[in-house]
Amino acid sequence: MTYRTTRQWTLTLAGGIALIGALSATSPTLLASPHPGATPTQPTHHFWDDLNLKPLPGDVWERLRDNLEWHDRRHVARVQEWIDHYRANPGNIVEIIERARPWMAWITEQVERRGLPGEIGLIPFVESSYDPLARSHRGAAGLWQFMPGTADALGLPRHHGYDARLDVIASTQAALDYIELQAEQWYEGDIELSLAAYNAGAGTVNRARHAAAARGEPSDYWHLQLPGETMNYLPKLNAIAAIIDDPEAHGVTLPEIDDAPxxxxxxxxxxxxxxxxxxxxxxxxxxxxxxxxxxxxxxxxxxxxxxxxxxxxxxxxxxxxxxxxxxxPAPRDGAQYLVQRGDSLSAIANRHGISVAELRRHNGLDGDVIHAGQQLDIPHRSLAAR
Structure with a gap:
């Protein structure tokens, strides 16, 4: 099945192609998940800015099932192998779903709004086991596994104690935007090829397509010769979708996910x-x-x-x-204190019943100058009293 997007892109055609070209030139190990409209000068977008904190209508599982489209793929031998694998380890599916509990309804809604196949919302199962803090040995991070260089290029910042790769909303929007844009610009709306390129890199997928065409073979995802991880990428995704679509038939009991925030x-x-x-x-x-x-x-x-x-x-x-x-609240004995706007060293010392000299000595300060956001160690009161 080929998906043809109807999304109206905010970028010009040339800008979209330039962005894809820049990313495809990177290493195939970089997961290309850019946000086409993001630039370094734009305000940082945080996952909590858009998080829908109102109860979503209906049941999360029913909503997801209504949007699944790739039912015919479940009969492919490669998909069946992964269905058997997951059925042999049902606890894994349940564990991942428990981890997905805070985010699954929101991501399902975003996929639905775009008219994408519901299976797309299950990609974090394959990428990160739905762990926002997941990190690979290559340096990728977050639900959608962004590499640092990719995140930097796409305007997903990492500064001041904030990592946009771990930002569920920012990273999800970036991934969905790129999957759609790449499918539209390079693969005539074929989402499956776009997902393969998301995993392996567009260069790898395009070379495989050219090789298939030279052999007189079809150039869709299921007929390509790709790296092993990419060969398993969509089979895993479709296997998980099949189990969620009919958990009882696969011997899995899905935990309920409350729609209320x-x-x-x-x-x-x-x-x-x-x-x-x-x-x-x-x-x-x-x-x-x-x-x-x-x-x-x-x-x-x-x-x-x-x-x-x-x-x-x-x-x-x-x-x-x-x-x-x-x-x-005052920190507990031996705790740390985050300096607030308007704080002074003497006020902090008085608040915790210690001397300014002790606070300076404990934190290696030469004077009384502190700044908002600075972390101070509060010495144990019994030590301060000595």
Whole structure:
């Protein structure tokens, strides 16, 4: 089946081809997942800016099944081999789905909005086992496995404690944009060839197509001779789709995914660490880190992000606590403190019952100059009292 996109691109035709050409010139190990409209001068786009925090209508699984299109591929021998493989390890599928729980409904909705085959929303199963923090030995990161050089070229920044490759919304939009653009410009709307190029690089796929044509053979994905990983790429994707489409027939029990949001946005007006926020929320810091995978330094700064995601049941309490500087929680003994706007070394020392000299000595400071976003070690009170 060939998909023909009806998307109206914001780039000019020449600009789109130039972008694809630039990426195809990179190493095949770079996953080409650019955002065609992104430039280094544009404002950073964060996954929480667009995250739909309202309950989505209907059931996530039914919604996904309604959008699956490649049913005929499940009869291909290569797909059947992977169906058998996954059926022999049903726990793997369930484990990945549990990891996908916060993001699956949103990604499914984005794929649906574009009119793409629902199978596209399952690509993170193959790429990263749906782990936003996944990193390959080659240096790729995130759900869609962007390489650093690719991310830099595509305007997905890595700075100030923020890695856009781990930004679920930014990376998803980039991947879907490129898959569509590449299919439209090079493969006459053939999404399967575009996915093969996403995995192996366009140069590898195009050489395989030319070789097939020279042999008088079809040049669609299923007839090409490609590297082993790419030969298995779409079979894996279709096998997972088949199991999700009819889990009972494949001996798999899918966990329910609640459409209601498990998190809410909390605006950030001053730098704050996730450990401080966890203290306020009464939740584990690892839970907040899981909801905010792009915050690589464990802190949020309004210079980089506007909001963080928190468990929805703690939303009101956290908003109340963060509404005034006086309500900011003090770090525990021996903890770290993220300097806020308007803080002074003496005020921080007084807040924690220690001397300025002790705070300077503990952090190797020569004077009293500090800046917002700076991390200070707070000495244990018993040590400070000596």
């Amino acid at each position: 498990a998190f809410a946005k909390v605006p950030i007006t001053a730098p704050i660490s996730l450990s401080q926020l966890a203290n306020v929320a009464g939740v584990n810091q690892s839970e907040l880190a899981a909801l905010n995978p792009a915050l690589t330094h464990g802190s949020a700064n309004p210079a980089t992000v506007d909001v963080v995601l928190v468990p929805i049941e703690q939303e009101q309490a956290i908003l109340a606590e963060l509404s005034s500087p006086s309500s900011r």
